[in-house]
Amino acid sequence: MDKLKADSNNYPIRIAKSSLHLLRWTAAWVATTALAGLGPGLIWDYATLPTILVVLVNLGIGFRMILQIKRYVQALDELGQKIFLNAASITLGVGIVCGPSYTLLASQKLLSFQPEIGHLIMLMALTFVAANYAGTRKYR
Amino acid sequence: MKNRFKVLRAERDWTQAQLADELRVSRQTVNAIETGKFDPSLKLAFKAARLFELGIEDIFQDEAAF
Numbered sequence: 657m658d659k660l661k662a663d664s665n666n667y668p669i670r671i672a673k674s675s676l677h678l679l680r681w682t683a684a685w686v687a688t689t690a691l692a693g694l695g696p697g698l699i700w701d702y703a704t705l706p707t708i709l710v711v712l713v714n715l716g717i718g719f720r721m722i723l724q725i726k727r728y729v730q731a732l733d734e735l736g737q738k739i740f741l742n743a744a745s746i747t748l749g750v751g752i753v754c755g756p757s758y759t760l761l762a763s764q765k766l767l768s769f770q771p772e773i774g775h776l777i778m779l780m781a782l783t784f785v786a787a788n789y790a791g792t793r794k795y796r
Numbered sequence: 797m798k799n800r801f802k803v804l805r806a807e808r809d810w811t812q813a814q815l816a817d818e819l820r821v822s823r824q825t826v827n828a829i830e831t832g833k834f835d836p837s838l839k840l841a842f843k844a845a846r847l848f849e850l851g852i853e854d855i856f857q858d859e860a861a862f
């Protein structure tokens with residue numbers, strides 16, 4: 657049993673660590689996105705420089721989050737990667753299909769509320785969570 | 797694809813968690829392989845063969861051959 661122990665590594669711990677890193681970068685990205693959205697009106701009275709700085713920081717953290725997502729997927733085992741890929745495919749499809757429809761409804765003034773990109777991001781996030789959950793259940 | 801993962805594991809008195817740790821995968825992956833829901837990659841199959849000290853064909857069989 658110890659034959660492969662030399663290069664063995666506890667998978668649950670490895671994934672928990674990777675998830676924690678991803679959670680931190682995601683939280684930082686959400687926080688800086690909120691700051692970039694609310695800061696101009698609530699904190700620095702629409703001054704240009706702070707807005708540009710916060711947006712740049714937000715972009716930097718966003719790219720770091722993307723890198724962490726890549727590392728997280730690489731840390732998953734092959735079944736985990738398969739589940740993630742399926743969920744990502746469904747999410748991408750939902751985004752591509754629903755995005756233009758949403759834009760069309762908005763442009764035809766058929767929506768009773770102001771359309772925002774955040775709605776599409778929320779839809780994609782929920783789709784990914786649901787697809788990931790379904791995939792995990794499928795192979796349980 | 798059929799496999800003898802469960803039998804070979806039971807013969808060695810290993811738990812799914814122990815086997816998963818040796819193969820560096822999740823327990824869910826070991827369970828999915830044992831129940832035939834998931835076919836492992838060639839890399840993982842070779843790793844399992846090394847661990848069980850058997851040939852790949854002693855662990856995995858093509859269902860079309862039956």
